[in-house]
Amino acid sequence: xxxxxxxxxxxxxxxxxxxxxxxxxxxxxxxxxxxxxxxxxxxxxxxxxxxxxxxxxxxxxxxxxxxxxxxxxxxxxxxxxxxxxxxxxxxxxxxxxxxxxxxxxxxxxxxxxxxxxxxxxxxxxxxxxxxxxxxxxxxxxxxxxxxxxxxxxxxxxxxxxxxxxxxxxxxxxxxxxxxxxxxxxxxxxxxxxxxxxxxxxxxxxxxxxxxxxxxxxxxxxxxxxxxxxxxxxxxxxxxxxxxxxxxxxxxxxxxxxxxxxxxxxxxxxxxxxxxxxxxxxxxxxxxxxxxxxxxxxxxxxxxxxxxxxxxxxxxxxxxxxx
Amino acid sequence: xxxxxxxxxxxxxxxxxxxxxxxxxxxxxxxxxxxxxxxxxxxxxxxxxxxxxxxxxxxxxxxxxxxxxxxxxxxxxxxxxxxxxxxxxxxxxxxxxxxxxxxxxxxxxxxxxxxxxxxxxxxxxxxxxxxxxxxxxxxxxxxxxxxxxxxxxxxxxxxxxxxxxxxxxxxxxxxxxxxxxxxxxxxxxxxxxxxxxxxxxxxxxxxxxxxxxxxxxxxxxxxxxxxxxxxxxxxxxxxxxxxxxxxxxxxxxxxxxxx
Ligand SMILES: Cc1cc2nc3c(=O)[nH]c(=O)nc-3n(C[C@H](O)[C@H](O)[C@H](O)COP(=O)(O)OP(=O)(O)OC[C@H]3O[C@@H](n4cnc5c(N)ncnc54)[C@H](O)[C@@H]3O)c2cc1C
Ligand SMILES: Nc1ncnc2c1ncn2[C@@H]1O[C@H](COP(=O)(O)O)[C@@H](O)[C@H]1O
Numbered sequence: 255x256x257x258x259x260x261x262x263x264x265x266x267x268x269x270x271x272x273x274x275x276x277x278x279x280x281x282x283x284x285x286x287x288x289x290x291x292x293x294x295x296x297x298x299x300x301x302x303x304x305x306x307x308x309x310x311x312x313x314x315x316x317x318x319x320x321x322x323x324x325x326x327x328x329x330x331x332x333x334x335x336x337x338x339x340x341x342x343x344x345x346x347x348x349x350x351x352x353x354x355x356x357x358x359x360x361x362x363x364x365x366x367x368x369x370x371x372x373x374x375x376x377x378x379x380x381x382x383x384x385x386x387x388x389x390x391x392x393x394x395x396x397x398x399x400x401x402x403x404x405x406x407x408x409x410x411x412x413x414x415x416x417x418x419x420x421x422x423x424x425x426x427x428x429x430x431x432x433x434x435x436x437x438x439x440x441x442x443x444x445x446x447x448x449x450x451x452x453x454x455x456x457x458x459x460x461x462x463x464x465x466x467x468x469x470x471x472x473x474x475x476x477x478x479x480x481x482x483x484x485x486x487x488x489x490x491x492x493x494x495x496x497x498x499x500x501x502x503x504x505x506x507x508x509x510x511x512x513x514x515x516x517x518x519x520x521x522x523x524x525x526x527x528x529x530x531x532x533x534x535x536x537x538x539x540x541x542x543x544x545x546x547x548x549x550x551x552x553x554x555x556x557x558x559x560x561x562x563x564x565x566x567x568x569x570x571x572x573x574x575x576x
Numbered sequence: 577x578x579x580x581x582x583x584x585x586x587x588x589x590x591x592x593x594x595x596x597x598x599x600x601x602x603x604x605x606x607x608x609x610x611x612x613x614x615x616x617x618x619x620x621x622x623x624x625x626x627x628x629x630x631x632x633x634x635x636x637x638x639x640x641x642x643x644x645x646x647x648x649x650x651x652x653x654x655x656x657x658x659x660x661x662x663x664x665x666x667x668x669x670x671x672x673x674x675x676x677x678x679x680x681x682x683x684x685x686x687x688x689x690x691x692x693x694x695x696x697x698x699x700x701x702x703x704x705x706x707x708x709x710x711x712x713x714x715x716x717x718x719x720x721x722x723x724x725x726x727x728x729x730x731x732x733x734x735x736x737x738x739x740x741x742x743x744x745x746x747x748x749x750x751x752x753x754x755x756x757x758x759x760x761x762x763x764x765x766x767x768x769x770x771x772x773x774x775x776x777x778x779x780x781x782x783x784x785x786x787x788x789x790x791x792x793x794x795x796x797x798x799x800x801x802x803x804x805x806x807x808x809x810x811x812x813x814x815x816x817x818x819x820x821x822x823x824x825x826x827x828x829x830x831x832x833x834x835x
Contacts, residue, residue: 267737267738272737323715323716323717323743325706325716325718326715329710350737351718351719351734351735351736351737354702354703354706354718355706355716355718357703357706358702358703358704358705358706358707358709358710359706359707359709359710361671361672361703361707362672362675362706362707362710362711363710365672366672366797367670367671367672367796367797367798368671368672368701368703369798370671370700370701370702370703371700371701382801386806387595390806391805391806391808392595392803392804392805392806393803393804393805393806394595394800394802394803395800395801395802395803395804396798396799396800396801397798397799397801398797398798399797399798399799400797407703434713435713435714435715436709436710436713436714436715436716437715438715438745438746438749439715439716439717439743439744439745439749440743440744440745441741441742441743442731442741442742442743442744443741443742444736444738444739444741444742445738445739445740445741445742446738446739447738447739447740458834459834483829483834483835491755494756495755495756496756497756500739501721501735501754502737502738502739507695507700508694508695508700508754508755515832515834516829516832516834518825533809537828537832538809539825539828541821541825545814545816550811550814551809551811552809552810552811553811553812553814554812554813554828555812555813555815555824555825555828556811556812556813556814556815557815557817557821557824557825558814558815558816558817559816559817559821560817563817563819563821564817564821564822564825565822567819567821567822568821568822568825568826570822571822571823571826572826572835575835
């Protein structure tokens with residue numbers, strides 16, 4: 255049976271849909287059938303027009319979920335709707351912190367499997383998903399073998415966001431049933447880490463640093479270079495784990511996926527889990543003192559050298575240009 | 577306080593992975609090791625039990641081939657015992673099937689706290705722990721970068737898109753930890769010797785009341801249709817810096833009109 259309805263979990267922040275939400279809406283249109291966006295967090299009215307522009311014809315709003323975690327509240331609301339016979343054939347969920355929680359809860363509630371780490375999706379009666387494995391060197395394709403809600407968890411930056419020219423969609427409130435003990439975890443306080451400059455996953459240029467910088471203080475080389483190039487600073491997991499920079503800087507499998515025009519990797523070895531997050535960059539520059547570092551296998555320009563020599567010179571040269 | 581840590585045993589990640597062209601899945605077998613990602617959970621559990629002044633750490637693992645070498649590493653770090661679910665029927669089990677098996681095994685240990693990693697190194701679906709929590713009817717807090725337990729309540733700093741949230745929950749609860757939440761200890765020689773005598777309770781899925789149809793290839797209700805090499809990026813120009821590396825980069829950025 256052709257796909258009749260697709261739900262897109264429309265995660266938003268600060269009154270704006272995330273980029274991945276718009277990407278998923280764009281792909282949902284290709285699958286055929288009706289596209290409905292699911293919102294939570296209390297700003298449905300604000301984000302609805304934008305969701306409509308990218309193809310949502312209706313918004314199902316779980317509303318302000320207060321101090322509950324979205325994983326529990328949103329999954330409960332969707333499971334209830336599916337139970338009432340108003341479900342979807344495909345559910346597209348962004349691979350974000352909250353998206354993954356919602357997918358896990360929903361899967362267990364419905365007793366339906368999930369396909370995660372999706373990087374592409376082809377339409378048809380039984381849509382086929384692509385998954386990047388081994389640092390993106392091989393692509394595995396998969397399908398569900400049954401109908402019913404097919405839950406796909408999709409990595410950001412997998413699809414282009416394209417407008418459909420749709421008008422503002424109708425917003426329908428969906429009920430969030432009481433989840434009892436599973437809803438006992440509550441958010442007590444939210445902390446926002448300040449970040450200056452462009453966003454890592456949107457910046458046209460990304461300058462990323464790794465353990466090759468030697469010590470936390472030397473990350474300032476990355477920040478200085480990023481500022482000169484109006485770039486976003488990024489990092490490998492090694493230096494995030496070491497506490498040099500916050501987690502929000504991390505590029506890779508467990509961090510952000512970036513597809514900038516230029517990615518400059520400084521003192522990063524090029525582990526498969528790092529490369530899967532940045533190999534979509536149009537141009538890659540790598541600076542590493544080890545000429546056998548795996549990062550050079552996909553660099554368009556590789557500089558075999560010491561970051562402590564190359565970076566200060568580069569910064570100086572760019573400063574001189576004004 | 578009793579803590580269960582989910583410990584996945586995986587092929588050594590330092591040897592390159594392989595896909596079996598016939599079954600189209602990761603080739604498993606050979607000696608398995610503890611997934612590095614789970615070392616953080618084991619360490620966290622040991623520290624929390626220590627602080628609580630009593631209780632023990634139980635490791636729970638599912639592996640098709642009676643493999644215990646990864647569990648021994650966790651026992652050598654200081655965990656008291658382990659439950660291993662091993663069964664031929666488990667080959668091909670997906671994340672939800674794994675969650676069903678682990679949930680049933682975890683129930684036996686009656687823990688106050690369950691720890692898992694945010695995602696495994698080889699499977700990285702990242703959904704298994706939350707599925708376990710849902711099946712057990714428990715709250716879950718994912719992406720923990722700091723954990724404290726006091727007076728029957730767990731307080732977690734949870735990584736978010738914007739920064740982090742302080743999240744609090746009564747016990748029992750499942751928490752997934754990020755790498756870097758604690759520094760895992762190396763097993764000592766004494767620990768390694770002691771681990772050899774620690775109990776590993778090996779059970780079959782029937783012992784847990786799970787039917788073969790719920791797990792394995794059939795239970796997964798998904799199929800791999802194709803494996804293909806991704807379009808390869810070619811290496812470009814490699815230049816050994818002789819004081820002119822920065823110039824090369826500037827010229828390249830100019831060519832791209834970035835500067
Ligand atoms: C489940 C899982 C998920 C993961 N997710 C991610 C992820 O999302 N992102 C990620 O990045 N990693 C991730 N990793 C970790 C990954 O495997 C690597 O450990 C990590 O990327 C290494 O970081 P690095 O390149 O900075 O450090 P290293 O691998 O230690 O490399 C440092 C490099 O710096 C070079 N160097 C040293 N000194 C200098 C110098 N003076 N000048 C120039 N070069 C120098 C060295 O030659 C070396 O190549 C994950 C791992 C697992 C198991
Ligand atoms: N077979 C398994 N045995 C024990 N724990 C597991 C198993 N599979 C997954 N887990 C736990 O769940 C986490 C997430 O796994 P995954 O969903 O595969 O990314 C892992 O890091 C482990 O803590």
